[in-house]
Amino acid sequence: MLRPERMSKVSVTGSKGVMPAVIETIHELNLVHLSDYDGSWQGFDNGNPIEGAENASEKLVTVRALESALELSEEDTAPGTIDDDWEQRLERIRTRINELDDRRSEVRDDLRRVDERIDRVAPFAELGIDLDLLSGYESVDVLVGEGSVEDVEAALEADDDVRAFETFTGGDVVAVVAAPTEDAGEENVVDDALVGVEFARHPVPETEQGPDAYVAELEERKRELESELDEIDAELEGIRDNEGSFLLRVEEELSIEVQRAEAPLQFATSGRAFIAEGWIPAGEYERLVDGLRGAVGDSVEIEQLEVADYEEHEHGAEAHTGSGGNGDGDEPGAETDEAEQPAQPKATDGGHTTGRGSGAVTMDDQPPVILNNITPAKPFELLVKMVGQPKYSELDPTVLVFLTYPFAFGYMIGDIGYGLIYMLMGFGAWKVFDSDAGKALGTIGIWAGAFTMIFGWLYDEMFGIHMEYFVPEGIHHVMSTFLFANTLDKGLQATDWALLWIVFSLVFGLIHLNIGLILGFVNELSHGVEAAVTERLSWIFAMNGLFVWIFSDHLVTQKPEFVANYAVFPEAAGLAALAILGVGVVLVGIGEGIAGVFEVPAWAFGHVLSYLRMVAVLLAKAGMAFAVNLLVFGGYSDHGYTAFNLPTYDVSGYEQEFVGLLWMDPAWIGIPLAILVFVFGHILVLLLGITAAGIQMLRLEYVEFFQKFYEGGGEEYEPFGHEERSAQPQAD
Incomplete structure (x- = not known):
């Protein structure tokens, strides 16, 4: 439980003639975490991809690009099937999607330009002047823009090159018509005059139509483009509905083909032989042997190089404490002498058995990690992996986080009402999220909520109110006497x-x-x-x-x-x-x-x-809930304590200290306000409880606790293989 699953390092050696069958079998077993050959054996290099790998990779890139264009996801699409003519079908889909995608890009560009033209002509519509009247003059200069009319007119009056001018306004838009003096230059005199004035210029659209007619024409063009865009999207949606399952299935098959074709890159290969090494769970060795023997018989030699110890050690031939059997389940042999160099592999073609001496070709790889936790603790692996995957040589703290995190969270919040809502939130996250991380987060929320309810029962609190004030006295007496309610107090x-x-x-x-x-x-x-x-x-x-x-x-x-x-x-x-x-x-x-x-x-x-932050959160959250309830219900003095003025409790004879919103006159204002403050106030306390209790305890786990023993940085077990989506139940 504190240790990961024990791993074995295995080796498969054979001639290149059986390598494709070995790769296919190992892939189907989905069992071996392949090690990358490190070039340490003389005469052996990393292998080359199997023929066809490049073509399969190109097709895989194409399929994934099509899935991206269709915004296709596995969650809402059932796996499909493929036929013999799948390549022609894929090409037809690719051609049509590319045509639609290109056309969609063109339409979007046209739509953007139309919107820009509409935006440019909008100011002229406020002026109410035909656009053809704002350009085409030789004796006067015309300028349209937005700015202060007073500043514009003052600048024009002060300019010696302006003989006369007139301004027209509409909303924030100003049109200026100015006549230059005879000795003025060829430059636009209005532009020169307004150099020091804050004035945003608008270019005049080139059209003889009035602004309203021009805008109406542009709006009509915009509607046409939007309609065309909707048609393109609808056709793409149809392709997604009709071909989505097919594309996912093709992606799956191509992914498998590429994985298999590129596997030799991790092998050690010579001109005629190959050596593949990797890690498997120690108890799965016989299954690996049986699978390979059933596929290629005695054409390969299978060896268990070591069952890795948990203590840190350098992996390599000289570090092996037990080389494996002969592939037929023999017991491990004697320890390899540190000075002894591993024998070179040997192989022959023609299907003959290949053999090699004891020792590994990958000398420095560490065992991958399979966390071995009880089922209730597994969601808390998420919190551990946020720091890093445990090393194979480290103790796994997951079960300890499981035992301490929800307990401390519940201790700090301790409220039946809040705990119930936390559990509902966790269950909602568990139902909504399809990812493992989302479901783990939801389960953690359920556990935290459960302990919050347990401590809330011990504190005798629901939404910050002691249950003794609204539970009938006889029932509460049984709860406190026999069921430990009201045992503790915040x-x-x-x-x-x-x-x-x-x-x-x-x-x-x-x-x-x-x-x-x-x-x-x-x-x-x-x-x-x-x-x-x-x-x-x-x-x-x-x-x-x-x-x-x-x-x-x-x-x-x-x-x-x-x-x-x-x-x-x-x-x-x-x-x-x-x-x-x-x-x-x-x-x-x-x-x-x-x-x-x-x-x-x-x-x-x-x-x-540092752990005093726990009591600080406990008192702070209790105080916030107390403040919300005091504001809503008001309070009275009960033997030196402040108790809430609840409608269910007889407060006659007690001194009223604070009148809450619930008892405010007139009632039609006070009661709605009381409900509003109660709901939103406790939602705020609820959310702050997540950030305060959740984050503070996470800090204690990571900084104070993990610092004493944990580093992380291990490699997660990722077996060479593929879990087929087609094996999952298809949607109706």
Whole structure:
């Protein structure tokens, strides 16, 4: 559970004559994670793609381009079938889609130009002047644009080259007609006069029509183009409906063909032989052997090179602790001597069995990882992979995230109403999203919501209101006496509860960090006992020694009162803890030098205090829900506590402290406002709960917890093969 599935490295050796059959069989088994040949064997190079690979790749690119043009997706299209004439059918589809796509591009360009012309003529429609009257003059200059009429006229009056002018306005548009003086240059005098004026010029459309008629003509052209565009889209939609299944099926077949054709690129090949190596789950070796024997008989030699240990090691022939059997299920042989060089492969054509000595041709590849978690924990692999795939040599923290993340989330929010909504949101995400990540996220939401409801039951809260105020007294008595409702309190008005949650958060942090350090200790054992002791056990001693002393009776009168109230360890234990703390600091100094000693306060104390963010979120969210309910219902004083003025509770004889919206006069205003504030207020608290509790706990997992033992960076197991879509149930 904390370790990934054990992997075996296997080798398949044979003559090139049987290589296509071997590739096809391995592909169908969908079992072997192929290793890339690293060029380490003399006389062996990476293979070349099988004949036809380039043609298949080109067709695959074509099919995917057609799918993109049709916006085709697997989710809404059932797998289809292909016939012998599929290439001719594909070519017909390609030709027609390209024609439609080209025409669609042309229509869109025309439509864009029409829109631009409409935009250009719109200002002239405001003027109400025929367009042919705004151009074509020799004795006067005409300019149309948008700007301040006063500024335009002032600039024209001040210009010595302007003999006379007239302005016409319509909306924000100004048309200027100016007559230049006799000695004015050939330049447009209006342009020169308005150089310093903020004035946006509009070119005059070349047409003899009036603006309204011109716009009407353009609008008609626009409608024609839009209609043509709709026809093209409709035809493409028809092709999508009729040929989508066929295209998906062709893509699937071509993907398989390309995968198989390019597989030799990962093999070691000579003039007459090939060697393929890869990783399989250790328990699948016999299935691989049976599959290959059934396909090519004794024409290949199959060898299990090693069953990989979990400890970090360099992979290669000299590192193999057990070379595999002979392909017929023999037990692994003796260890390979480190100085012994692996024998060169040998092969003959003509279908004869090929053989090779013990050893690998890929020397440095690490085993791929198949996470091995219980079913409820599998969705939480998403949170782990956000940091990185675990290495094969690392302990997988998924199950620990599963045990701690929803628990801490529920502890921080703790409300039956919110928990129910979180569960519904998670279920909705699980139903809506088809991807594995989307479904995992939905499942995580369901788990978080479930623990939020559990803690809400213990806190006796629903939407921030204690259930004792709206559940009949007899029923609530049974709930609290036998079902543990009202067992806990968030402590908004009871200091003792708030202090308890501070201590609880620290204890949770200590447990969480100790688990991380213990896992780190186990990981470090692969580097030697000394490294594990100085790099991980030292911090376990320092952190636990410090906090056992803090919560002990030693010097208890000099400690803060709330710490003294929770001093559960005797003085002797406190003194022993100080000694353990000292040992831890010394070990840190041995392992990490003086710099590590200076980090002791941060690691042993600061990292634990980080978990106080949990109680901060708990109190903050409880306070926000309290504020919303107080605003809606109002409150009264009940033996020093503020209780909500609910319609279901008798408040006679109590002092009213705050009148809520629900009791506001007139009621036809107060009640709708109360409902509005209640709904949107709690939605806000609900969403902030996701960001606060969810992100803060994620931070504790990634920064405080993972930092103690986890690196990530492993390679995910991706077997050479293909899961056919055609094997899935087709839509009706």
